[in-house]
Amino acid sequence: MFKFGKKSRERMKGVHPELCEIMDISIKRSPIDFGITQGVRSLETQKKYVKLGKSKTLKSMHLPQEDGYSWAFDIHGFIDGEICWERPIYDQLFTTIFATAKELGYKLRWGGAWHLDNCIDHYPDLSCHDMTEEYVSLRKSQKRSWFLDLVHVERSRV
Numbered sequence: 670m671f672k673f674g675k676k677s678r679e680r681m682k683g684v685h686p687e688l689c690e691i692m693d694i695s696i697k698r699s700p701i702d703f704g705i706t707q708g709v710r711s712l713e714t715q716k717k718y719v720k721l722g723k724s725k726t727l728k729s730m731h732l733p734q735e736d737g738y739s740w741a742f743d744i745h746g747f748i749d750g751e752i753c754w755e756r757p758i759y760d761q762l763f764t765t766i767f768a769t770a771k772e773l774g775y776k777l778r779w780g781g782a783w784h785l786d787n788c789i790d791h792y793p794d795l796s797c798h799d800m801t802e803e804y805v806s807l808r809k810s811q812k813r814s815w816f817l818d819l820v821h822v823e824r825s826r827v
Contacts (some may be wrong), residue, residue: 671702683709685738685824687775691766692742694773699765701758702747706820707731709739725816730823741823759819760797766822767792776825780818784808787825 673681673696681689696703710718710731718724730741746758763779767789770777776787782800784807785791791800801817808815 671696671699674704677705680705680708683733683739684742685736685740688740688742688824691770691773691775695766695769698769699762701761703744703762704747705742706745707743708741709733741821743820744822745820756819763797763822767797776827778823778825780821783816786827
């Protein structure tokens with residue numbers, strides 16, 4: 670069973686309690702270790718990320734929302750103690766995270782499936798892999814670019 674380290678715990682401060690609850694349970698259930706890379710962001714950091722192409726919006730859910738909390742996390746997976754950025758790892762991690770959110774009755778939006786306002790409504794009928802493929806196919810059919818942020822999860826606005 671995995672647990673969050675000091676850095677991940679620090680990065681959870683200021684993030685909505687529902688998201689923290691999902692992550693606290695998911696880390697214990699996950700077959701893959703993971704950590705929190707970001708929770709709350711300042712507007713200055715968000716502007717920098719947009720300029721660098723790391724983000725597409727100045728209305729990020731990482732910024733404190735009306736309730737005072739950030740509504741987003743970015744995570745990273747670990748394989749043998751090393752950060753891993755391979756897509757199948759994130760499909761597995763978010764399968765665990767979605768199952769936990771569904772069990773708790775919480776709604777999530779994921780950076781691997783931006784077209785879905787609440788991925789939990791579609792899980793487990795659609796796997797994480799299928800959600801991403803559906804998003805990319807939709808954008809291609811619209812002759813639009815796509816932006817995959819497989820490490821990002823946010824509280825659904827719906």
